[in-house]
Amino acid sequence: MGRLFAVEIIYRGIFQKTLAKNISRGIVLAAHQAGKPGISFGRYSDSPERNGIPAKSFAIVGTDQETLERGMAKYEPKEVDITITVDDTLCKGVESWAWYGLQPVNKLLKQGGTLIVTSRETPEALISMAHRKEYPYQLCIVKGTVSFSGLWVYKDDHSDVRILGTIARILPELFTLDSLKKVIQDEWHDAVKVSSAERAYERFTSTTVRPNQGNPETPYKFDLPKWHEMGEGVAIPSIPTGKQIEDPGTHAMGGYRPDRNPTFKKFSTRTMRPVVDFDTCIKCTLCWLQCPDTCFDVTPDGLYDANMQACCGCGVCEAVCPVPNCVTMINETEFRDNSSQWEAWKKDKSGYKTWLQQKIESRPERSHGFRYRGQYKEQIPEMLEIAREG
């Protein structure tokens, strides 16, 4: 039997679909240059592909056809040589279907395999987000702003070829830089893209992540019931109605917190989260009314606290808030926990204000893909500069 290579690309549904497809196609085509057969496929049912929901693409390559078929006979690879995460906020984990809970980003990674992440963060920041593994693996950062675009519009900022160049360096047995260069030229007819791949290859650095590094939480585990143990009629128990909230200072009960899905926490469905300035809030209710995920808890003092168990990071609250800078969307990489902002504010108002200002000032810009005409024209030169200079 020959050798089987498997690469997984974890991406944000819709926003990064073309990017993921470009990478997995590039892998297969480059491997094919050296006579290795392969397939590239999207596991669309990993989630109904919706805006921002984590989804996966895979590239499987064998040294010969029979070896490839050994890999194809599985619904998806059970272990991979390389996991690519084209959005660094996904390092916190992957939540695609409600009952799976939060699953580690590096779950399928083999011992000694490499996690490639597109990010402007430091290795330390990303390592602390990802779950611990029992064995060491490599972390490789492809430096740059996370590339988001739409389903029909693609932001060609060279993220695809830069990641492919990185793979050629990590796993030359899969494909060489020369093979890759030829494929890029054939596919895109773009000499600048070829040079972006080359530079990524040259500037490659990686960090070893040791078993004692990373998020120490035990990933969510579940058992699937047998057919006769399941309820009939495709009916499941509903989420119960909500309860009042306790004020951490006075211990008075009041307000309303809807009960939420005990498994599906939406922690990694968002790439941004709102932070709320409770001192300037005028209690107009608009954020609470407009939130499509009912994420705002009503506090006993009539404020609205975005609950991170339910927030998808859509930004509607920021858009509808009539008070300047009262609700501000911040890149999810800025946060390490999901605790209540309102409780923090109740306990220490000036401390909270400092924390809030610091988050707002340090927020790296993010957007959900294509927002306005001309947006890519503004963003692409910056990314190409990074591709050129590192």
Added chain:
Amino acid sequence: MAQMVETLEQQHKTDETALITGSEAIAVACKLADVDVITAYPIRPYDTVMQYVSKLVSHGELDCEYIVAEGEHSQFEIVKHASAVGARVFCGSSGVGWMYAMEALTVTPALRIPMVAMVGNRALDDPGAFGVEHNDALTVRDLGWMLVWVDTAQEALDTALIAYRVAEDRRIFLPCAISCDGAFLTHSQALVKIPAQEKVNEFLPRYNRGDLLLHPDNPITVAPQVNEDWVMEIRRQNYAAMERTTAVIKEAYADFERIFGRSYGNPFFEEYMTEDADIVLMGMGTLSIPMKVAIRQMRKEGKKIGFVRLRWFRPFPAEALAKSLGRFKAVGVVDRDYSFGSPYMSGVVTHEVRTALYSAPGPKPPVLCFICGLGGREVTLPDITRMTESVYQAAEGKAQPLTQWIGLRE
């Protein structure tokens, strides 16, 4: 006044006889079953049921929500939801109307909704035609619907009551479609014994949705999206429910006989003059009338022919039918349907019969398919004679075409 009350009470206890159509018989069954929600959308020949139901409602004889939807899809969706919140429901359609409701028909068994529907069988368009073909109802044959064909207005009424009893049984909770041949049954009046309300009440308990009741006091979410980790288990549950239908149908017919004093014998198929038969013809629906007439005539000529009328197509009585058909030298199945490109280009019923025989332990007589009576064309006595001759040839071991079109201008 006292006298009038007494008369009403008496009425509740005694059967009446009325001259009604098959469609009207179904409407009367809705009244007797005290159906809560009925939805409708006109298409011939099913629309006759609508007319009778609306009369019953306007005369104050039937107290139900009667909703005329804007199309068949909505029509079936409305009763699906009504059933989920605990209402006894009735619905129906014909031909392409049934097809337009297809998406709703698909989700109904998966959600374990005990909907009872009447299909006034009609040829699918194109060409636009009103006559009977069975392809409309047969389209749902793989989806978890119980399917039953009747041949008289009396049987239509009785079977509708039995359908509620079986569908709403907690062990089943599957929809049931009663097929009535367009024109031949939906539009012809016959004398029908209408059972007393008291008997119906004894036979048919109230619908109890139980643990699956969609209600604020029983908060459940119905039909969430799932992936490949769940679909097989959900399908397997429907398989189990369908597996249980045979026993529950038997129970219902036995109780029907006990309470109403009338018997259908074997619930699943009717045998006519088969005791000493050499060969049999087989079919569903009102085909039975010309068949029986022809058989009586041919019997006078000394031919030992019988007829088997299949009632329940789903669940298909494979074992019992194979055992019965194994007694004969050859079988001719009359298909009022088609299945283009299927094995030997035969009709749907033929395929089921052949499959039932193939895996049965007993003898396997040859099975010929006769595609006949499409679009409501009359099945004539010469047609039946021709089919019989071919089945006799097959019985004698002479090769016959496996599929023959009968009554075709050629």
